[in-house]
Amino acid sequence: MAGNSRLTVAVHALCWLALAERHGHTGLSSDQIAASLESNPVAVRRALGPLRTAGLVTAGKGPGGGWSLRVEAARISLADVYAAVEPGAVFALHPHPPRPDCPVGHGIAPVLEDVYENVGQAVIGELARHTIAGVLDTLLEQHPLPMPWAGVPVPRP
Amino acid sequence: MAGNSRLTVAVHALCWLALAERHGHTGLSSDQIAASLESNPVAVRRALGPLRTAGLVTAGKGPGGGWSLRVEAARISLADVYAAVEPGAVFALHPHPPRPDCPVGHGIAPVLEDVYENVGQAVIGELARHTIAGVLDTLLEQHPLPMPWAGVPVPRP
């Protein structure tokens, strides 16, 4: 396709929050998360905003604030993240409506909507098999770094 | 999401070819298909080109040429169309690589690639449950037009 990277960024941020939490760090700032993503704090807020709305994370203001998990990492599935982050269907319908006086153009949209709805359910079903904690454990195990924890990264100047 | 409309356009065109074939018409021109889509012939060629490569349709040149099904509509699944039309994964990875010196940034990409690969398989599995003939029958039945066949549409001037 490939669509967008919202799910990737959100999962990345959640894994990072989970790892920091394991090491006693809670309340990472958007800048600190952005440092890991090589991005900037506004992009992080855009990515995590829907997760806050969905109740998966909390955001505290002021010193000592920042982002924290509101649900333990083992109970957040990628399907939860997907549902929070991706509003619409997997595939788009026509860019603009087809001819309504054509038998196909007249009736195809609702049929495809049904199909795409089922595809969305299939995606959710597959994503539900993975959790943030599971992804984190897998990546730490399969692709370990010599120094597994070097502290919260410092944003580059 | 919603990604792009390539699958929708391709399925629409195939349904239209299948319906025309049922009425004895073979070899629709790109202009005629474009008329149903309210689009233009180049867009149709772009949409059907991959299907020709995949062996699902044929394209003849010159008068009496045009597009025809190469496989009967009941044997073309939406998964076939999807595989022909959508090259990459369902979700994108990071817009640009994350920090390699971060435990999460270092190892998350391969793990997510695996997950996304399985998601792609789930999508294919769901799409495989539908065929062009099935979609066509469903839309004709659920959303019939007073005049079910008014001939091949005439491209608007």
Added chain:
DNA sequence: CCCGTCCGTAACAATTTTTGTTACCCATTA
């Protein structure tokens, strides 16, 4: 109270992707 931290949001630019359109070439058929 004052100040620095930090999220929330709007606004804007830059980039990429998608879609629409024009133009020209080559093949085919009558």
Added chain:
DNA sequence: TAATGGGTAACAAAAATTGTTACGGACGGG
């Protein structure tokens, strides 16, 4: 030879995605 019709390149227009700056408001510590 002329008309039809796909193949492709090139370009423009539109939309989505991403990056960035700016500013307001909430919070905590001196």
